[in-house]
Amino acid sequence: MDLRETADESAFRLEARTWLEANVPAEPLPSFDTAEGFALHRQWEKKLFDGRWSAVSWPEQYGGRGADYIKWLIFEEEYYRAGAPGRVNQNGIFLLGPTIMEVGTEAQKERFLPTMASSEIVWGQAWSEPNAGSDLAGIKSKAWRDGDDWILNGQKIWASRAVWADWCFGIFRTDPEADRHRGLTFILCPLDLPGITVRPIAQLDGDTGFAEIFLDDVRVPVENTLGEVNKGWGVAMATAGFERGVSLRSPARFSEAVNRLVALWKRLGDKSDTALADAVTDVWMQAEGYRLHTYQTVTGMLEGRPIGAEASLNKIFWSEMDVRIHEIALQIIGPEAERMEGPLERWVDGFLFSLSGPIYAGTNEIQRNIIADRVLQLPKGM
């Protein structure tokens, strides 16, 4: 155990910090869930890519730096420290990308990864359906073979980024006879094909960060299949593992938020309120605990101990922590907590957004079931 940075890691941190300080936009970009903001975030991703910072943990041949997970965490720390824009293509770079590297063919890697790293193609996610939310295995959207094509039919919902994204990934029922988790296939699909209708859904904050996707005889070539036919559930679970585990919500995000919370408390907090000071300290310890836990997890991954169902613990932890950070902030800012625009709007926006955390990527109740079944080995059942 040595929790100090190596010289190589410190040099990497410095390189990242220097580049970010020179390149991060001075003013925050508009939300990427608006047309203008989406375009500006895509430009930012291109800039990151040109500096080879868009996917630091990817192999160099696909536009990355071949950085290990420790360096990736260091990059994330610097990224949040610099106040850099949100990652509009995180569905691609952090979820689908690692999945393609794990199960994709060489041709798929060549075809999809470089344009993903540069955000020439931005990815949306199309998993849930109106009747397949927590019960994701209840998917009814179908794909059937017609020559060298899949014909897709059905309806997806809560498809994040799908309003402005170029492509989406989803799972479809390819064996109508098979039950539940069997007979599903993971398929990649452009969003501008004939037969696709995207209907934006306004989120709690009014922005259209997700959408419904209607698929009506949509034709995609079979080479867009990721992994084996009828084995899509396993592929999707690998992707979900990345989402719940380390890659979607890196600890830096919360360390940065909690540092802002401490600064907010120093500026506006009632210092005679010891319960409030305790609350701020508690959530500081949570963010620090999450950071340490992640460093321990990625060291384990580097040493050949991959993360399994424990990823569900991470997902509950970060999502509940994020809500708590913002609850405390809103308590501190008092009357400003009611305003959608104003000097402290970031905390209000952040609060609304944090409330999605315990729901998406599998509700926290589903995560608790997974932990109970697969980590604690309790009997299956509802």
Add this chain to the structure above:
Amino acid sequence: MKFSFTDDQRLFAEGLRELLANECPASHVREVWESGAGHSPELWSHLSGMGVLSMLAPESAGGMGGSFVDAILLFQELGRAAVPGPVLEHMAVAVPALATSSFGEALVSGESVATLWVDDSPYVAHAGVADLVVHRDHVLRSFDASDAHGMDGGRRLFTVAGGDRTDANVTVAGLDPFDAMALASAAYLIGLSERMIEIAAEYARVREQFGKPIGSFQAVKHLMSDALLKVEFAKAPTYRAAFSASTGADTLVRDISMAKALASEAAYRTSRSTMQVHGGIGYTWEADLQLWMKKAWALMRSYGDANFHRRRVSGFVLA
């Protein structure tokens, strides 16, 4: 940056787990409680033989020459087995602090048994089974110990009077003995919690109601998962605190306090949830769970409770 234990550290901890599975099963802990012994000399000699008690003593004094990083998994394993007697006090403070003193040889070998009195409690845990009571600035021998009727039969409480006093400067590699104990207790509490979860999970797999194992019900699954969550997220901060203690990091006091606050809260939450999973049997003397719960309730308050340590962290973070 490398946040993991070496193979040697892991193997040593596994060896200790095996030893304790054989020599310190729940039935043995219960026997120590119910006989009123409060300590297990047989087990003590096994721990001495394996080098556990002398882990933190320098090799030149006959110890294992280990650091807190070497010892932290051992504290955790001792907790998993709810090992009775003053093993933490002896191992984490008395041995390293006094290894080169006139008391050293007998302490390192485990022949003499030490406990601590370094907080402002009127009671001294384990004094009735110890040869020495170690204070910050002196060591007591031949003292009178009167039973103060502690709740945990493996950690009996006493009041102490009289005794022969020898001056000593008791620090552990620059660490205050109170902080060394806070760190050791945090790891021990994590071990206790892990075992409480195992005991309750086993019960939930076999106990049936409504024709099904109760572990198949979501209300039970969620209680258990939430307890595990708290325990798992107390581990990395505790290991980090051990690293800070081993390297004398500037943040050492903050890091130890964070560990003790999180481990204390995790252990209490775990005790409540696992008892609840047991239903009526959880409220009985007969259920082994109580051996772990009462130890948790004793240690979560010892060497600073969660509030004390949270406030100490506040002092660093909100300053």
